[in-house]
Amino acid sequence: MSDLSRQNPQPDVPAAQPEAAALGHALRAMREARGLTLVEVSARIKYSPAQLGHLEAEEWSRLPQGASLRGLVRNYVRYLDGDIDAILILLNDVREADGPGRSAMRAGVRQKLQHTDLPPGKEPPHRTWAWVLLILVLLGVVGWYAIDRGWIPDDWLIFDWLKGLRS
Structure with missing residues (x-):
């Protein structure tokens, strides 16, 4: 040897x-x-x-x-x-x-990022509902604005309370 x-x-x-x-x-x-x-x-x-x-x-x-x-x-x-x-x-x-220590540092950073990143399709359910709620609120605001400005004809407003939204 x-x-x-x-x-x-x-x-x-x-x-x-x-x-x-x-x-x-x-x-x-x-x-x-x-x-x-x-x-x-x-x-x-x-x-x-x-x-x-x-x-x-x-x-x-x-x-x-x-x-x-x-x-x-x-x-x-x-x-x-x-x-x-x-x-x-x-x-x-x-x-x-x-x-x-650079490669060890990179491995540590990668490991930390893996804990914060979510795999695709594994988003928590409360986030999905938050997006749905946000989209519904935005659609409601846009609809109210369109009714208020008169952009939607009266025959499309089938409920009387929708006609009451017009100023």
Whole structure:
């Protein structure tokens, strides 16, 4: 067993760090292969050259988080005609490795949301009656308004008390 551990030593550095270097390096290589500067790319995709530089340098603390970061990367790669899906997979790997508790946090949020969301067709009965009551009240108000304004002919008003609603 000790021979096996000597042949395959476990690195102290997490495996996601080479992927992180690959992301920034890949973006820089795609940009330089097209002969573009950060300023030129920035003018086209409407992100500052500083943000693009931080992205290529993998300075995650200086970049937006979540969907904004994904949008930045997606627009950058789309402009460079790169493989958007492959780069986003790299980005996901980098961001998950960057925050060790992120996936646990997402699972906790998902679990909380599952308790508050109702499955389709499982709405409590009091909510259904509230909607029915609301619709009936609105129909009553609209009907009274139509009678009051004279929009409904007298021969449609079959009850005398409905005719009395007219002012």
